Amino acid sequence: MNLRSTNRLKPIKFYNLTKTNSMPSKKKSQEILEAIEEKQSETVANKNQTTIKLVIFTILNSYYAFRGESIKEILPAAKINRVPGVPNFILGIINVRGDIESVININNFLGLAERGTGTEKNIIIAEGEGVRSGILVGSVEDVMDFPENSIQPPLSSLNDKIKQFVIGETDYKEQSVTVLNVREIFKNILAN
Numbered sequence: 001m002n003l004r005s006t007n008r009l010k011p012i013k014f015y016n017l018t019k020t021n022s023m024p025s026k027k028k029s030q031e032i033l034e035a036i037e038e039k040q041s042e043t044v045a046n047k048n049q050t051t052i053k054l055v056i057f058t059i060l061n062s063y064y065a066f067r068g069e070s071i072k073e074i075l076p077a078a079k080i081n082r083v084p085g086v087p088n089f090i091l092g093i094i095n096v097r098g099d100i101e102s103v104i105n106i107n108n109f110l111g112l113a114e115r116g117t118g119t120e121k122n123i124i125i126a127e128g129e130g131v132r133s134g135i136l137v138g139s140v141e142d143v144m145d146f147p148e149n150s151i152q153p154p155l156s157s158l159n160d161k162i163k164q165f166v167i168g169e170t171d172y173k174e175q176s177v178t179v180l181n182v183r184e185i186f187k188n189i190l191a192n
Contacts, residue, residue, distance in 0.1 A: 049147050049148070049149070050147070050148040050149075051145040051146060051147055051148060052067055052068070052145065052146055052148050052151070053067070053068030053069070053143065053144070053145050053146075054066070054067060054068060054143070054144060054145075054146055054170070054177070054179065055067075055068055055071045055074070055124065055140060055142075055143050056140070056141045056142045056143070056144070056172055056177055057122065057124065057137040057138060057139060057140045057141060058137065058138035058139050058141060059106060059107060059110075059112060059137060059138055060107065060112055060138070061138070062178070063141065063172055063173075063175055063176065063177040063178070064137075064177065064178050064179075064180055065170075065172075065177050065178070065179045065180065066124065066126060066179070066180055066182050067167070067179070067181075067182070068143065070126050070127060070128050070182035070183065071124055071125070071126055071182075072125045072126065072127050072132070073096070073124075073125040074122055074123075074124055074125070074140050075096065075122065075123045075124075075125065075134070076121065076122060076123075077120050077121055077122060077123055077136065078094050078123065079094070080092040080093070080094055080103050080136075081093050081094070083102075087189075087192070088105075088108060089104055089105050089106075089108040089109040090102055090103070090104055090105070091103045091104070091105050091136060094123065094134060096125065096134075101125060101132065101133060101134045102133045102134065103123060103133070103134040103135070103136055104133055104134065104135050104136065104185075104189075105136055106135050106136060106137060107136075109185070109189075110159070110161060110162050110165070111159060111161040111162070112159075112162075120136045120137060120138055120139075121137075121138060121139040121140075122136075122137050122138075122139055122140045123135065123136055123137075124137055124140065126182045126186075127182075128182040128183035128185075128186045128187075129183050129186040129187045129190065130186075131186040131189065131190065133186070141172075142172070146170055150170045150171070151167065151168040151169070151170050151179060152168055152169050152170065153168055153169075154166040154167075154168055154169050154178065155169060155176075158178070162178070164184065164188070165180050165181050165184045165185050165188070166178055166179065166180060166181065167179040167180065167181045
């Protein structure tokens, strides 16, 4: 019986781990450190940036938003009880867990359409200027934080009726979002 193996072991190669060309130069090291510091300072700046919460919704296939601080609740559209003798933009009232809330037709109020399209899916309960009311909207798309500096002045092409209620505009899903001021809307309703 032959105990000798036909497989031969290969010789071990030793590598010089202290080669100067395997380590980055001092200049390259400095560049890497500066890049890391810059990235860290950007992260700190982003964390210190003021954000605002926006509730994004649709009206006639366009995006609109209210500041989150004005929104108290988002409800599915419910049966609205008509009230005689109210302005045409007030649809009526709803019962929200024993509280009676008015419901505004935002389409009509802003002069976008005489009445809803029948596709309204949500009622946003909003509060401002001592008024609390439901606002009928197409659908609530999202609630998210935006950097405050992302809100830009409104476009000059906006309808004059809407302009007085607009805080500004921002982008959402690569589309323009008109940010409305609930307080101004309610102030206008109280004045009329």
